[in-house]
Amino acid sequence: DLQRSLGAHTVFLEPGPLKERFPWLNVEDLGGGSWGSREEGWFDSMGMMNGFRRAARASGVEYIDNAVTGLDLADGRVVSVRLATGQTVACGTLVNAAGPRAQQVAAMAGLSIPVAPYKRYSFVFASANPIPGRMPNVIDLSGTFVRPEGELFLTGNTPQGDGPADYDDFEMHFEEFDDHIWPALWHRIPAFDALKVQTSWTGHYEYNMLDHNGIVGFHPEVRNFMFANGFSGHGLQQSPAVGRAVSELIVHGAFQTLDLSPFCYERISRNEPFLEEAVI
Numbered sequence: 001d002l003q004r005s006l007g008a009h010t011v012f013l014e015p016g017p018l019k020e021r022f023p024w025l026n027v028e029d030l031g032g033g034s035w036g037s038r039e040e041g042w043f044d045s046m047g048m049m050n051g052f053r054r055a056a057r058a059s060g061v062e063y064i065d066n067a068v069t070g071l072d073l074a075d076g077r078v079v080s081v082r083l084a085t086g087q088t089v090a091c092g093t094l095v096n097a098a099g100p101r102a103q104q105v106a107a108m109a110g111l112s113i114p115v116a117p118y119k120r121y122s123f124v125f126a127s128a129n130p131i132p133g134r135m136p137n138v139i140d141l142s143g144t145f146v147r148p149e150g151e152l153f154l155t156g157n158t159p160q161g162d163g164p165a166d167y168d169d170f171e172m173h174f175e176e177f178d179d180h181i182w183p184a185l186w187h188r189i190p191a192f193d194a195l196k197v198q199t200s201w202t203g204h205y206e207y208n209m210l211d212h213n214g215i216v217g218f219h220p221e222v223r224n225f226m227f228a229n230g231f232s233g234h235g236l237q238q239s240p241a242v243g244r245a246v247s248e249l250i251v252h253g254a255f256q257t258l259d260l261s262p263f264c265y266e267r268i269s270r271n272e273p274f275l276e277e278a279v280i
């Protein structure tokens with residue numbers, strides 16, 4: 001209802017209509033399913049990011065390809081940023097947008113946020129049996145998702161033993177597919193009984209261990225240090241809104257068009273979760 005009230009074309013289908021619309025789906029153990037019936041889909045994440053980057057450059061933003069290794073503070077403000085190559089950049093406002101490494105940058109200012117890298121394995125597979133018709137992104141109760149990727153399919157899940165990983169740990173766990181993902185896929189979509197993985201990779205969610213939600217806003221004591229962190233695997237879809245909110249905080253000192261105050265840093269220090277339960 002909330003999604004529809006905001007203009008999304010979400011419909012809830014009981015098992016019968018769900019099966020009629022998607023005959024390849026096993027609905028026996030389902031009470032129904034929700035479906036974005038129009039204007040829903042997926043996009044190329046790097047394409048979107050490069051679009052943002054080009055627009056930012058056209059507006060005068062300078063990108064420096066370097067690593068931040070230290071911050072200098074004076075009177076409760078970050079006054080300069082040290083880079084791996086030895087240069088120092090003077091700092092008006094610092095926005096921590098370091099993704100899974102957010103805590104490393106926070107620690108440079110003596111701060112702490114409960115954000116850590118959580119490993120996620122992605123698998124692209126071929127199916128001997130095609131899925132007839134247009135297949136949406138399917139998110140199963142087991143936490144496994146699957147969607148078409150050209151002739152192939154892309155899948156992933158919440159892996160076993162989920163928890164903080166080392167920053168440089170990108171080792172694959174191939175058994176996650178055989179032992180957990182494939183059985184879940186086969187149960188939900190019986191046509192997926194003959195699959196072959198074509199390619200796979202490991203990525204890191206920037207996981208907010210308090211409430212799986214973004215942290216957006218200034219720190220109350222280090223007053224020019226802003227967080228844009230902890231999006232917990234849903235940061236792409238939130239990035240246009242977060243970018244706008246961050247720029248409004250920098251330019252106006254307050255949110256103007258979108259009130260993102262529920263995402264403020266203060267909830268972290270007060271230990272008051274703003275819980276996001278829909279994380280896949």
Ligand SMILES: Cc1cc2nc3c(=O)[nH]c(=O)nc-3n(C[C@H](O)[C@H](O)[C@H](O)COP(=O)(O)OP(=O)(O)OC[C@H]3O[C@@H](n4cnc5c(N)ncnc54)[C@H](O)[C@@H]3O)c2cc1C
Pocket residue numbers: 066067068069097098099100101104105120121122156203204205206228229230231232233234235236237238
């Ligand atoms: C497998 C997988 C699937 C996902 N699927 C989705 C999805 O379907 N929908 C969705 O909305 N989101 C998805 N996400 C999450 C999404 O990718 C993230 O939420 C998003 O990329 C976060 O953006 P960010 O800019 O905060 O951080 P990032 O994109 O991680 O960027 C952080 C940047 O900071 C840089 N950096 C780090 N430390 C330093 C330093 N010390 N100095 C300089 N630079 C530094 C890094 O090199 C990097 O370029 C997925 C993530 C994964 C891993």
